[in-house]
Amino acid sequence: MKRLLTLVAILALLATACSRSDNADTATTTGDADTTTTSSSTPTTTPPAAEVDLELMLLYHQHQPLYPKDADGVVTRPWVRVHATKDYWDMAAILRDYPGVKATFNLTPVLLLQLEELSNGVKDIYWVLTEVPADELTDENKQFIYDRFFDSSPKQIGRFPRYQELRTQKDSFGIESFTEGDFRDLQLLFNLSWTDPSFLAEEPLAGLVAKERDYTEADKATVMDEHLRIIREVIPLHREMWDSGQIEVITTPLAHPILPLIADTNLAIVGDPTGLLPTNQFRQIADARTHIQEGLAEAERLLGRRPEGMWPGEGAVAEAVMPFFAKEGVRWVATGEDVLAPSLGLGTFERDDTGTVIEAEALYQPYLADNPNDPDVAMFFRDLTISDQMGFQYSGKSPDEAAADFLGRLQAIKDRLEAQGASGTHVVSVILDGENAWESYDNDGIPFFQALYTTIEGADFFETVTPGEILDEQGDSLTVLPEVWPGAWFSPNYATWIGEPEEATAWDYLFRMRRDFGAAERSGDVPEADLAAARRIMLFAEGSDWFWWYGADQDSGNDDYFDTAYRELLGQVYDLLGEDRPGYVSVPIIPETAVLAERSPEDILTIQVGAGPGDEGWQSAGYYPGGVNDLVDGLYYAFDKDNLYLRVDGPSRATVGTQEIYLGAQSGTKRAVTMDDRVLGFGATHLVRFEGAGACLYAPLPVPGNPQLPDCQEIEASTSGDSYIVAVPVRSFGALEEGDSVLIKTLFGELFPTDGPALAQAPNLSDLEVVRTVADPTGDDHGPGTYSYPTDGVFIPNSYDLTNFEVGLSGDNVVFNIEVNTVINNAWGSPNGLSIQTFDIYIDQDPGSGTGAQDLIDGRNASLSPENGWEYGVTVEGWQPAVYVAQADGTTEETKPTFDVVVLGDRGKVIVRIPQAIFGEGDPAEWGYALVVMSQEGFPAPGVRRVRDVSATAEQWRVGGGDSAAGDTRIIDALWEIEGEAEALLAQRIVPLVAPTQ
Structure with missing residues (x-):
């Protein structure tokens, strides 16, 4: 990949207007460092205001x-x-x-x-x-x-x-x-x-x-x-x-794939270096090109004309795939500003508190992707804020108010461009989903569109255009991008579709199917009609929609529907090839929903296996009772650092024959059926079989159809009456971290539990090297001392009351443990279990030196004290967790690497595991830390990073006791050991930093 240009180089590039036309007007920029929040102010270093021709490109995505x-x-x-x-x-x-x-x-x-x-x-x-x-x-x-x-x-x-x-x-x-x-x-x-x-x-x-x-x-x-x-x-x-x-x-490649990942899954590493890749690299360049070819062909057949533009699936692009579009005559593609910013070396686009982009000239123009051996392809880049206002915010405003806000934002962009000395034509690209937003609008959005389009027609400072018209006017004078960063329309990476264990498994399934299709194709034994049909289904299995729902970052509420549909497509390929469906196709990637235990263990328990059911530890162990129609009377489990202890109270071997326990860990080869082919509902990685007076542990398990188990690993076991007890070594599951789960089903004549697997959630088994522990006083969840919770019932008391914070090292990860003073209520079903809280962790790698950023993430309305500054800020929330990186000039860049967030809701605990490599060099024991909690908000005010507003009086969805619009902090509690001091600091909009000496 080409080396990214620095910000200085990009400003120079814009100043000289790298252009396809020697006679084109020169675009200028001053490299102005002014970050004032008043869009009309003009720094003395900028040229006099010039006239800007503003154009609006509206693009609605229907899929x-x-x-x-x-x-x-x-x-x-x-x-x-x-x-x-x-x-x-x-x-x-x-x-x-x-x-x-x-x-x-x-x-x-x-x-x-x-x-x-x-x-x-x-x-x-x-x-x-x-x-x-x-x-x-x-x-x-x-x-x-x-x-x-x-x-x-x-x-x-x-x-x-x-x-x-x-x-x-x-x-x-x-x-x-x-x-x-x-x-x-x-x-x-x-x-x-x-x-x-x-x-x-x-x-x-x-x-x-x-x-x-x-x-x-x-x-x-x-x-x-x-x-x-x-x-x-x-x-x-x-x-x-x-x-x-x-x-x-316009149209999209055939199956709406993440085209760069079809070309090479290793491209995911660039934007998400810590994400989990599939075991097998998927690399099918020919398929990527076929998606473009057939997508265009189908659109032309049904629409009667061949589109000139394309919206790649999820706006996913990369340098490597741009020639594929060029070879098929695609004139332009569109994607998001999260691709453009790193392509220009900017990190992210900064906005002032009105939401207006500071680097306006960089964003508001189409570019050319340079294809040395093919025609260049134009690229349009979505304004995230305005697009999301239409998609998510304007439904809460009156139609006239929303239309006025929309035009006000366009006017602010024009003002910013002219204040920066820009001239000529600039394009604002507003791109959004054209189907799902309008259910939230009054009367399906019709009054909104009537107000918006009426206002647009009456405006005299811009006009609406289509991309084709723009390229007809100025296609030869577009700036050439130094590179195309691998990212999508809303993220500078592909982390939504790859990077988590479920996603890795789904890509490995696709690899196996594609490999087997290739072998059948090369054999020449499959009739051409069947082969063509199998190829078409194979391409649809490469679509992005299946990978969207895997992992913790998205949740449809019925993800197993998409899991089943995806695996059915894989199976249909084998059907058309005349082959039996391999066993892996029947293995759910998303397991059945686990059954909740009647009782969960609160801590580590060591059980004396030889003591049978009389060991008093069983009274505190996890417990699943059997029903009146179940052969099993009860299932117990407990962990210590060495073993997972299991006890089954059930019928004798003479009554039911084989007595087995199937276990599913998060990693390992998975088998979806028992050894006698009963469907488990999850992928089993281990089998415990009681044999004679003892028990054998078998792993890895053979694929379905293979009856040969590996060699028996004898493990500690005992039988006493109708109780069967075993100790399974924890090391056999790999690295079990706190919050990780092992799924369990027993086979004592029949499978138990019947409604889904039991779930044994691991306590803290790791040898976590704790480098910092801070206790926070209870009852101080009132911001500067005056705040009260929103009035809706989802905001249960003490939800924002921090009680403890711990930093530790485990393997290659930095681990943050956060505790609050009540259970954590996942009211809106977020993928990771956080719906109402947002936690920010700020890391000062050289406390006391004043380097790094002082202002917290947008909308917090607070900063560190002048002698401190943070290098990294981690925001932990339900849908859009991120890591912010402070730049040398004091600005910050939002990144979205893959990291683990585990919520133990019943314990009021959040565990965050982040690869230490993300934080660069240094010793976490010597760093300073600040922790704050706010109320998570899916529809924040402009310029606010997804946290809830504060108003004078608490409302259903607003914190009471202040005025965040006037600058009061949105922080409800800040970590500090000394009672009363955090409130005084928050009243001054200062967040305390816990330094190594404290």
């Missing part, structure tokens, strides 16, 4: 995963259909009322192909069950409708009084209260709620909206006929508007 069909050919999810009827048609159609507004739409091949199938008569399961007459619904049908036909947002449900009534009835009285009429109304209202309001205002649907309730079977048919009509209009509408010139339509 759905490839939803599998059941054995009857019915699609198992409704989301392609209902987004077509609610979003895909109207997102384009509304522009016809605003001829002065232009936009670009990305229609992915995966979406287009599924729309084509629906247009040709394929149906989804929700559609099929809607058509079943209510008086003919089976109990199974009713349960599905009761469970899933409320899959609409609160705003969608609230538009229909009867739908809200049924929702309340469900919450209050259960399925038994639902009558035939209730089910019929629910069948219709689910589909009505997923229909665009413009259709609801016209017949034949307007009458059904007015009717409100007591619908007929004919009414249901009317709604579904309308759905089919709308679906069939989506593609022709886009084709028509593209031909008119008001929109440009």
Whole structure:
């Protein structure tokens, strides 16, 4: 990879306007270091303000995963259909009322192909069950409708009084209260709620909206006929508007893959050097090119024109893949500012407290990716803040207020550019998901778009354009990028799709399938038609959607659905090749949800195995009781540093034959079935089999179909009456860290537990070398002394009350243990268990010297004292944990390396493990540390990094007792041993640093 240019070199590059045209105007920049938060101020070092021609490029991304069909050919999810009827048609159609507004739409091949199938008569399961007459619904049908036909947002449900009534009835009285009429109304209202309001205002649907309730079977048919009509209009509408010139339509490589990872999974190392790579390097350059070729071909077939632009899957790009686009005639691609900043050596784009980018000239222009042997490809880069305002924030504002804010941001950009001496044309790229945001808006976002587009048409300081028009105007004068950093539209890496154990396993599965496909292809034994069909399914298995849901960084609430769908695609490849499905295809990557223990051990316990069930330690061990119909009466577990102790109270060997315990550790070869082929529901890595008076431990386990176990490792065991006890050496599981889990199922005649595996969560077994321990007084979770919690019930008392902080070393990791004064409530189901707290850890590697950054991460409204400065800041939260790195000039760069966050909710404890290499050289024992806790916020104020505001009086979603908009800190508790001092410091917006001498 080319060496990154320094910031100085980039400023020089912009100043000389590296250009394809010798006659192009010279773009200038001053390298101005001014970081004032007033966008209109002009430092004396900048040239006089010049006129800037501002252009706005709006790009809406429309995509759905490839939803599998059941054995009857019915699609198992409704989301392609209902987004077509609610979003895909109207997102384009509304522009016809605003001829002065232009936009670009990305229609992915995966979406287009599924729309084509629906247009040709394929149906989804929700559609099929809607058509079943209510008086003919089976109990199974009713349960599905009761469970899933409320899959609409609160705003969608609230538009229909009867739908809200049924929702309340469900919450209050259960399925038994639902009558035939209730089910019929629910069948219709689910589909009505997923229909665009413009259709609801016209017949034949307007009458059904007015009717409100007591619908007929004919009414249901009317709604579904309308759905089919709308679906069939989506593609022709886009084709028509593209031909008119008001929109440009682009597409994505065929299966929406993370194209750089298909080309080489090792590219993940660049942006995430500590992420876990798959065992086998996946490197299929030919597949990457095929995705582009076939994506363009499908789009051309269905749209009637070949797109000139592409949105790579998840905006994922890299230097290595840019020639692939060029070879297929792709004129331009788009991605995010998180790719551009490191490509220019800037780290990240800095913003002032209004959210306006400081390095405006660098962001607001398209660039060229230099392909020495192929045509250059233009690149557009998304403004993250404005795009996210539309996607996530404006739903909370009135339409006029949101539209005014949008234009205000564009005006601030123009002002910033002119203040910096920029001239000529600059482009603001606003790129967002065009389908999922609008459920949170009033009336599906129609009033917002009416206000926004009206305001845009009336504005005189910018115009909307499509990328193709921009390139027609200035394509030969674009600045050439020094390199294309490997990243995606929202991150300077691929950590969402690779880097965690589940993701590594999924990539290894893909490697095995791709290897086996290649062998079959080379054999020449597979009929060409079957081989072509297998190749197409193979490409769809390479899509990004499967990898999105693996790991702890994303959670759909039903990740096993996508796990099953992914492995089914792998299996279908083998079916078409005429081969038996290998055993690994049946092994879930995401295990069954573990059953909660009736009792969990609070600490390390050493059990005397020979003492049988009489050892008093069993009274404190983890415990799973058997049910009245279970052969096993109970399962117990406990850990000490040497062993995992297991006790099964169950039937004798004479009664049930083999007595086995299957264990699943986080690493190791996994087997999904018992030795007699019963499905476990997780990947077992170890087997304990009671034999004679003792027991054998077997690992690694053979793949399914191979009956040969490895040699027996005799382990300590005892039997006493109906109790079977064994000590499994902890070392056999590899490195077990605190919070790691071992899954367990016993086979004593039948599998137990029956509803999912038992889970033994490891206590602190490591030889953690503790270098710092700080206790914090309880009851000081009130910021500067005046704060109170938000009023909603999810903010349980003491949630923000820090009690203890520990720093230690374990292997190659620095470990931070954080404790609060109550259980940790994961109210909104974050992937790692943190929903309401955000913890920041600031590391001063040379305390007292004043180097590094003093101001904390954006929005904290606090800083370290002048004699201290932090080199690294770790923000620990549920969805977007990150590591901030202080730069020599005092600015900071946000990075997103892979690191572990383990939440032991019932213990009020958070464990953070970060590779020490991320922090560079130095001894953690000699560093200073600051720890603060804030209230996590998914919809923060502008310029605030995902923490909750403070207002004068506590509100449902706001901390009370201050005014963060006026500069009061958003910190609720700061680590400090001396009672009362932290509050006084926070009142001055100072955070104390725990230095090595304390």
